[in-house]
Amino acid sequence: MENIENLNNEQLMTEEFVINIGPQHPATHGVLRVEVTLDGETVKDILPHLGYIHRGIEKMSEHMGYKQSIYLTSRMDYLSAHINNHACSLLIEKACGIEVPERAKAIRLIMDELQRLTSHQLWWGSCAMDIGAVTPFFVGFRDRERILDLFEANTGNRLTMNYIVPGGVMRDVLPNFVSDVRDVIDEVKSNFKDYTKLITGNFIFRHRTQGVGYLTKESAISLGCTGPVARASGVQCDIRKLYPYDGYDKLDFKEITDPGCDSWARYFVRMEEMKQSIHIIEQLLENFPEGESRTKLKGVLRVPAGEYYQRVETARGELGVFMVSDGSTKPYRLKYRTPCFSNLGAVTAIGKGLKIADLMATMATIDLIVPDIDR
Amino acid sequence: MSKDELKNYLGQHFSEFSLTESFDFTELHVPKENILDVLKQLKESPATAFDFLFCETAVDRNPALELVYHITSTQYRHDLVVKTVLEDRENPVIESVYPLWTAAELYEDEIYDMFGIRFSNHPKLRRIMLTDEWVGYPLRKDYQDDKMIVK
Numbered sequence: 001m002e003n004i005e006n007l008n009n010e011q012l013m014t015e016e017f018v019i020n021i022g023p024q025h026p027a028t029h030g031v032l033r034v035e036v037t038l039d040g041e042t043v044k045d046i047l048p049h050l051g052y053i054h055r056g057i058e059k060m061s062e063h064m065g066y067k068q069s070i071y072l073t074s075r076m077d078y079l080s081a082h083i084n085n086h087a088c089s090l091l092i093e094k095a096c097g098i099e100v101p102e103r104a105k106a107i108r109l110i111m112d113e114l115q116r117l118t119s120h121q122l123w124w125g126s127c128a129m130d131i132g133a134v135t136p137f138f139v140g141f142r143d144r145e146r147i148l149d150l151f152e153a154n155t156g157n158r159l160t161m162n163y164i165v166p167g168g169v170m171r172d173v174l175p176n177f178v179s180d181v182r183d184v185i186d187e188v189k190s191n192f193k194d195y196t197k198l199i200t201g202n203f204i205f206r207h208r209t210q211g212v213g214y215l216t217k218e219s220a221i222s223l224g225c226t227g228p229v230a231r232a233s234g235v236q237c238d239i240r241k242l243y244p245y246d247g248y249d250k251l252d253f254k255e256i257t258d259p260g261c262d263s264w265a266r267y268f269v270r271m272e273e274m275k276q277s278i279h280i281i282e283q284l285l286e287n288f289p290e291g292e293s294r295t296k297l298k299g300v301l302r303v304p305a306g307e308y309y310q311r312v313e314t315a316r317g318e319l320g321v322f323m324v325s326d327g328s329t330k331p332y333r334l335k336y337r338t339p340c341f342s343n344l345g346a347v348t349a350i351g352k353g354l355k356i357a358d359l360m361a362t363m364a365t366i367d368l369i370v371p372d373i374d375r
Numbered sequence: 376m377s378k379d380e381l382k383n384y385l386g387q388h389f390s391e392f393s394l395t396e397s398f399d400f401t402e403l404h405v406p407k408e409n410i411l412d413v414l415k416q417l418k419e420s421p422a423t424a425f426d427f428l429f430c431e432t433a434v435d436r437n438p439a440l441e442l443v444y445h446i447t448s449t450q451y452r453h454d455l456v457v458k459t460v461l462e463d464r465e466n467p468v469i470e471s472v473y474p475l476w477t478a479a480e481l482y483e484d485e486i487y488d489m490f491g492i493r494f495s496n497h498p499k500l501r502r503i504m505l506t507d508e509w510v511g512y513p514l515r516k517d518y519q520d521d522k523m524i525v526k
Contacts, residue, residue: 047499050503050504051503051504051505051506054504054505056513056523058489058514059513059514059524063524094398095398219477221426221427221449222426222476222477222478223477223478224427224428224429224476224477224478224482226429235449236449237449242452306397306398307397307398307399308397308398308399309398309399309400309430309445318429320429320430320445322430322432322443322445324434332434333434333435333514335430335432337429337430337432337445341481341485342429342478342481344481345477345478345480345481349477374504
């Protein structure tokens, strides 16, 4: 064995090598394959490979009626199913000039915000699990379960609700909806202290996230990032504030931004957003309107020829629906600009130069949902 | 800039291109040779500062292919749609906008995969969703697949 002091730099040099993470990997949360070039432990390059769950939703929509194609969107970002349906419904209402009753608007917003809560709760649990803590996963699911039960009782489904339809909502909520939501919200609020105890104040978690995974404001804008990922880099991009829909402009809530740019900032933004969601729901429950919950529409819709675009804020960022209509009963072209597809670029931008273990922790805070990328 | 101010500005500075109105946005129609120049000007001019490409997609207007760029400014919050038409259906090629917005890398990969439009100067153009051996471009109107598409 040669003495190490006699070796020069060239002899000590390591070689680059490529490893595959996924498509079946617990840290990618779905079937995403990432090809990572490593030099020792340092990440040199990242190349995502998509399409393992590509279902051709845009192509399928071209063969379906306007009302039918909405149901496919629940399967895109399955943790924001209500909000996806909401985007499509708003688009069709705008194009056809359909008025929505006040009660339906309030129900939609409550459902949207509850959905955001469930999504962030699941993210919180799985993010902690990626970093190595298993208990939070069960805590997150415990709280999420309460809201899912509420969805099940009122909409008939737990994951792919298909509840928000053009003209309002599928059917009216149960008579005790307001008190049920209040109970759930109170429970979620009191459970926040568990979140703080377990993770937010945790020494190890802070060390794994603070100062790791920088995404500058300029690159967040250039990459087209939206949602908590962009807001944690100081970009103001909350669609609920910029292009309010269904009465968000009448509500009092804050857009959470953070100039931190690191994984911790992304964690912080989501945690604060959950509190804002609760605040929004409480305001809506105070003046919950009476009346109709749906405008009756014709069985088959015809949208006037033209091009329409509608954006909403899902739990992960801006969902844009771009529709080209030729005046027939089916959309000529439907394009979903999904938040995860754009945020995926951030993985490559952030990951270069990180240690492989930090890459996993960073991907957890970007919160990718693979069916939303592949569609 | 408000919508009308933006329209006036575009009418003055890009008078050679036609302007139309869609339901939501002002649309600027640009020939494909000028696309990179025009977008670069729109992005870099301090009066417009379109620094955010939020959606880039294509529409098959059989037989021509149409590219649609949705851009916005994080500073002024005005939106614009820039459109260009590719007449050559067999071998459509256009300049990539990757030098202006990094987001275009993934968007253009998807357009290439689904519509078969090639982008020159793209860092790594590849079929992002489908396999490399896939025959045809599924989002084109004349795409034939007897197994997958049931009429």
